[in-house]
Amino acid sequence: MTGRKDALCIQYVQQNKWGEYLKISQNNGIPIYKQIADAFRSDILSGKFKQGEYLPSIRELARDLRISVITTMKAYEQLEAEGLVTASQGKGFYVNAQDSEMLKEQHLRKVEEALVSAIEAAKIAGMSEAELIDTLKTLISMSILP
Amino acid sequence: MDQSYVINATNIKKHFKNFTLDVPEFKLPEGFATALIGENGAGKTTLLNILTGIRLDYEGQIRYFDKYSETDLNNIPDVKERIGYTGTDNYYLPHWTVGQIEDISSILFDRFHPDKFRKYCNDLAMFGPAGFDKSKKVNALSDGTKTKLMLANVLARDTDLLIMDEPASPLDPLMRDKLCELIREYINSGENKTVFFSTHNISDMESVTDYAIIMEQGKIVEQGFVEDLKEKYIVVKGEKEDIEKVRPILYTMSQSNYGFEGICLSEDLDKLAGLDIVTETPSLFKISVNVMKKNSLIK
Numbered sequence: 001m002t003g004r005k006d007a008l009c010i011q012y013v014q015q016n017k018w019g020e021y022l023k024i025s026q027n028n029g030i031p032i033y034k035q036i037a038d039a040f041r042s043d044i045l046s047g048k049f050k051q052g053e054y055l056p057s058i059r060e061l062a063r064d065l066r067i068s069v070i071t072t073m074k075a076y077e078q079l080e081a082e083g084l085v086t087a088s089q090g091k092g093f094y095v096n097a098q099d100s101e102m103l104k105e106q107h108l109r110k111v112e113e114a115l116v117s118a119i120e121a122a123k124i125a126g127m128s129e130a131e132l133i134d135t136l137k138t139l140i141s142m143s144i145l146p
Numbered sequence: 147m148d149q150s151y152v153i154n155a156t157n158i159k160k161h162f163k164n165f166t167l168d169v170p171e172f173k174l175p176e177g178f179a180t181a182l183i184g185e186n187g188a189g190k191t192t193l194l195n196i197l198t199g200i201r202l203d204y205e206g207q208i209r210y211f212d213k214y215s216e217t218d219l220n221n222i223p224d225v226k227e228r229i230g231y232t233g234t235d236n237y238y239l240p241h242w243t244v245g246q247i248e249d250i251s252s253i254l255f256d257r258f259h260p261d262k263f264r265k266y267c268n269d270l271a272m273f274g275p276a277g278f279d280k281s282k283k284v285n286a287l288s289d290g291t292k293t294k295l296m297l298a299n300v301l302a303r304d305t306d307l308l309i310m311d312e313p314a315s316p317l318d319p320l321m322r323d324k325l326c327e328l329i330r331e332y333i334n335s336g337e338n339k340t341v342f343f344s345t346h347n348i349s350d351m352e353s354v355t356d357y358a359i360i361m362e363q364g365k366i367v368e369q370g371f372v373e374d375l376k377e378k379y380i381v382v383k384g385e386k387e388d389i390e391k392v393r394p395i396l397y398t399m400s401q402s403n404y405g406f407e408g409i410c411l412s413e414d415l416d417k418l419a420g421l422d423i424v425t426e427t428p429s430l431f432k433i434s435v436n437v438m439k440k441n442s443l444i445k
Contacts, residue, residue: 031427033373057334060334062333062334063327063333063334067353068353068354068355069177069178070178070356070357070372071372071373073373
């Protein structure tokens with residue numbers, strides 16, 4: 001009888017594993033999938049999750065966090081789009097190599113994307129090339145100031 | 147990711163005197179929980195009864211698990227073994243006892259586990275502190291307990307697809323929470339477990355709903371993964387003086403003495419630029435109510 005009770009206890013602890021790891025708020029204005037992605041992102045970048053390690057399965061995480069499967073899936077898909085994890089058919093999502101070169105590459109890509117949208121907005125606003133470059137220079141000088 | 151579907155139905159039609167069910171295409175995504183939402187009389191139960199083979203007088207084709215036809219549903223035992231169903235009406239005879247239901251289920255289904263059945267009956271506290279009581283008669287059970295009995299029975303089988311018609315309605319808030327937990331457990335018990343349920347209790351079931359299908363007057367008027375629907379629509383609130391400007395742009399709107407609140411298609415949000423508005427992500431409840439409102443006969 002005690003054996004059975006122990007088994008139930010272990011099951012109970014395991015069931016709450018990811019609920020303990022990750023506290024989500026239903027009404028702080030930040031979408032739940034973002035809260036999940038943010039938590040995993042910082043732990044992947046800080047090395048808590050090692051390269052090749054699998055994230056919890058989407059259905060397991062959904063059960064523990066008491067949210068829908070599609071929400072956890074969206075969080076993982078966001079991490080995948082950021083290049084942090086890779087989906088493996090039938091096995092779930094594993095953590096990619098997080099070498100500094102790749103992180104730099106990711107940030108360069110972000111910079112390019114942001115600049116492209118700035119150029120597009122400048123076109124609509126009728127700004128000249130010189131004006132756009134001036135604005136960028138001004139912004140850089142402002143952001144360097146304390 | 148390629149999505150597969152456990153039910154693929156085409157050109158489903160059923161005519162009644164004052165009502166026509168007309169569903170050109172129906173797909174149930176595998177591995178997810180799907181909610182069927184709609185007003186009273188929208189055709190939810192008719193659709194569920196057709197898909198579960200309870201109603202046979204309809205037009206159209208249905209494929210189950212990508213290999214079985216609608217006639218296979220009644221001829222090949224494997225299909226029925228893999229599908230579990232709970233209805234709104236209690237389908238046990240009133241004078242049956244719980245013990246008899248256990249025996250009958252064992253005869254009807256190869257993959258029915260009496261031990262699991264008793265475990266669920268106890269977990270759901272159906273018989274109070276005394277525990278499992280096989281002599282209890284169905285007609286002595288409350289509506290909520292009858293629903294619990296159907297749930298315990300269906301969960302005691304090894305199935306791949308659970309179809310439930312209004313499972314939350316007769317249940318109390320605590321038990322609705324438990325129902326969500328049971329659905330999550332079921333979905334997590336394998337890679338390809340699928341749940342399909344109709345509900346009016348959208349808020350209670352939102353935390354377990356992956357895909358939503360909204361019906362109005364016999365037709366599917368909106369469907370999609372909940373996270374996608376939450377991006378497709380956006381809640382907009384604003385000032386009274388802007389009401390006439392936003393009216394043609396918003397999907398639905400209600401106004402008060404102080405201002406307006408409505409739902410806008412996200413793609414139309416640009417058209418509201420310059421107005422003093424607040425936006426927020428809608429809940430599934432809000433999306434459903436507004437889609438229903440848009441398509442309803444209710445004035």
